Structures are given as C-alpha cells and as structure tokens.
Amino acid sequence: SLCGVHMESSGNQGECKVLLKSGLFPVQWTGPSNTIINTISAPNNAPPWFKSTLEMLQMEVLGPRWRKLLSGWVDFEAKASFANAAPLPSGGRPACIGDWIQRARSSKWRPAVDIDTFEVGFKAWFKFVHPVIHCSGKNGFLSVLSALFFWAHGLLEEDSNGASWDKVVTDISESFLA
Secondary structure, eight states, rough: OOHHHOOOOOOSTTTTEEGGEEEEEEEEEEEETTEEEOOOOOOTOOOOHHHHHHHHHTTOOOOHHHHHHHHHHHHHHHHTTTTOOOOOOOOTTTHHHHHHHHHTTTTSOOOOOOOOOOOOHHHHHHHHHHHOOOOSHHHHHHHHHHHHHHHHHHHHHHHHHHHHHHHHHHHHHHHOOO
C-alpha cells in the first residue's frame, strides 16, 4: 500500500489495477504499470506556498471529485494572482489547521484525527465560512482544502468509510466551482 493506494497485478504483464484501500473513495484505474497517474501542475508563476501545498494535497489519490476541486482551486488562485485576501474566519476551525499553519504549512506533517469529532467540527465550521469561501491566498480556501485533506488522511489511517467525506467534497465543489 502506498499513499492509500493498493496496486494489484491483473495477470497481464506490465498492467496493474489501482484501488483505494477498502474502497474508501471512488477511484479505479487500470493501465500499464509504468504509467504515472498525472498530477495537477502548479502554474509557473505560483509562489512556493502554493506549489508545496498543491503537492501535499495530491499525496493521496482521493478520487475524481477531489481532483476536480483541486483543479478549480488552481484556476481560482491563478486568476487571483495568488493574492492573500482576507483570511477565512478561524473561529471553530479544526484545530489541526492552526497546528499545520504553526508548522509553516509543512507538506510532510499530518495530524492525528478523530474522525467522528473532526467531521462534526468541520461541518460546523464550514457552515460558518461558506458565505466567504472565495478567499484567495494561503489563509483562504486553502484552509478548507487542507482540512478536507487531513480528514481524508485520517479516514485512510483508520480504514474508515469515506462516503460522508465524498459527499462534503461534492457539495463544496458545487458551491465553490459554481
């Protein structure tokens, strides 16, 4: 298992199948074993904070809805010239986001996540920040994406069902990308 991905041979030489552990997220890919699943590239003019965070957000294969949301975020930030707009309100925000920020937004750091508590806290915070989620920069929508990423990482660590996470990603995508 690598990054939550289980590779299994299909019996055909040079082919493999990628499935996420326990079917947590709706991803399936079959192709040559030497094929790399393409990542979303940062624009050339992206600042270092954006590049390292985009890399972190793609360290787990979390499905097509996640990829679509990340792609929309990349376009949004590029159009905003990666400007640091007013930060999203931090009241009620999952504590791990503040911890991550204090660690200089390290792409290697992962919090310990209690899935049930995190889900309830995230949903309450998101209801509060939803009207202002179109904030660019490292203190804007990135906080929402990072929280979703840490939640997904916790799901993978606990081998838990990702249906609720997937629904939240879908709902956020629909409102953010509208």
